[in-house]
Amino acid sequence: MSDAWLEQIKWTADGLVPAIAQDHTTGRILMLAWMNAESLRLSVAEGRAIYWSRSRQKLWRKGEESGHIQKLHDIRLDCDADTIVLQVEQLGGIACHTGRESCFYLSLQDGQWQVADPVLKAPADIYQGKKP
Amino acid sequence: MSDAWLEQIKWTADGLVPAIAQDHTTGRILMLAWMNAESLRLSVAEGRAIYWSRSRQKLWRKGEESGHIQKLHDIRLDCDADTIVLQVEQLGGIACHTGRESCFYLSLQDGQWQVADPVLKAPADIYQGKKP
Numbered sequence: 001m002s003d004a005w006l007e008q009i010k011w012t013a014d015g016l017v018p019a020i021a022q023d024h025t026t027g028r029i030l031m032l033a034w035m036n037a038e039s040l041r042l043s044v045a046e047g048r049a050i051y052w053s054r055s056r057q058k059l060w061r062k063g064e065e066s067g068h069i070q071k072l073h074d075i076r077l078d079c080d081a082d083t084i085v086l087q088v089e090q091l092g093g094i095a096c097h098t099g100r101e102s103c104f105y106l107s108l109q110d111g112q113w114q115v116a117d118p119v120l121k122a123p124a125d126i127y128q129g130k131k132p
Numbered sequence: 133m134s135d136a137w138l139e140q141i142k143w144t145a146d147g148l149v150p151a152i153a154q155d156h157t158t159g160r161i162l163m164l165a166w167m168n169a170e171s172l173r174l175s176v177a178e179g180r181a182i183y184w185s186r187s188r189q190k191l192w193r194k195g196e197e198s199g200h201i202q203k204l205h206d207i208r209l210d211c212d213a214d215t216i217v218l219q220v221e222q223l224g225g226i227a228c229h230t231g232r233e234s235c236f237y238l239s240l241q242d243g244q245w246q247v248a249d250p251v252l253k254a255p256a257d258i259y260q261g262k263k264p
Contacts (some may be wrong), residue, residue: 005243020152020161027159029152032215076236077245079228083164085236096211104208106218108176111137113209120246 006037010082020112021049021095024073024087030095031103035084044122047072049086066126068092092121099123138169140216149216151180153227156205156219162227163235165192169217179204182217198258200224224253231255 009017015037021030023099033051035043039059043050049070053060074087096103097117105117141149153162165183167175171186175182181202185192195201206219216242228235230251237249 002243005245008245011212013262018150018164020164022159022161027154029154029161029217032150075240076248077238077240078163078235079230079232079237080235081238083236085161097176098211100211103210103212105211106209106213108137108207108209113136113137113140116208116257 003037003041006041008037008081009037009040010080011037012082015025016052016054017082019049019051019084019086020028021070021086021088021090024089025089027051028102029104030070030090033062040084043072043086044075049088063091066092066094066097068094068126070095094120094126097123097127099126135169135173138173140213141167141169141172141209141216142212144214148184148186149214151181151183151216151218153202153218153220153222155222157221160234161204161236162220162222162233172216175204175218176207181220195223198224198226198229200226200258202227205238226252226258229255229259231258 011017016034018032019035020032034054036052039050039052049062051060069091070088072088076085093101099121100117100119105115106113107116143149147199148166150164151167166186168184171182171184182195183192201223202220204220208217225233231253232249232251236245238245239248
C-alpha cells in the first residue's frame, strides 16, 4: 500500500510519534512508547507492536525477549495527527518490565506516588538475564 | 504538600510530560496533551485537567470555553516516570474539538485513516465562536 497514511502523521522533529498501547478487551492503558515511520510500517506489516527505542536508538520488537508480544487489533490516530493508540492483545498479560500488567502502576495518593498494582511475575523469571 | 512528587517526574527538556486522558468508567482513551509542573500542580489542586498548550504557550483549562471539563478521579505515573494517565469524568461526554467523544476517531483500515466515530455535537454549537 502507499505511504500516504504515514505522511499524514505529524512526526516530531526527531521523526517520532507517541504510541499508547491499550488492552483491546479491558481498556487498560498498558504503556506509552515511541515509533518512527519504519517501526510503524513494520508494526502494521507484522501485526504486532514494534517501537523505536529512544535510549537504545534501535527498533524495539516488544516481547522479543520476554515473549510478551502485543498483537495489533486496531490503530487509531488523533485529530491533530500527532499521537497513535494501539489496541492490542497483550500476550502473557504483562506489558511492564517490572512484571506488572501495565507500566502505569503508580497512583498519586496523599501527595505521593504509591504502588497500586501487583507484580504478576518476577522480572528475573521473565527475562532470565535478557532485556525487556 | 511537598513538591517531591513533581520532582520525581522526568520532564522533557522543555519541562513537559505527556498526559493521557482516559474515561474512568468506559476506559476510552480521550486525548493526549502535555503538562508542565504548574499545570499538573493546578490540576491536582482543582481536581480537573489543566494542560499546557504548546501552540499557545499558556495554561489550557480544558473545558473553559466548551464546558467539557475533565474531573480527575486518579492520576497514574509509569515505570520510567515520563508519562501520566489521568482517569477522568468527561463532562458533556465530548473531549475532542471536532465534537466527538475521543480525539482518536481515525482508524487505519486498508492503508487509510478512516473516520470511525460519529460527531456528537457540531463544533459551532459547542464553541459559538470560542476556542476549544
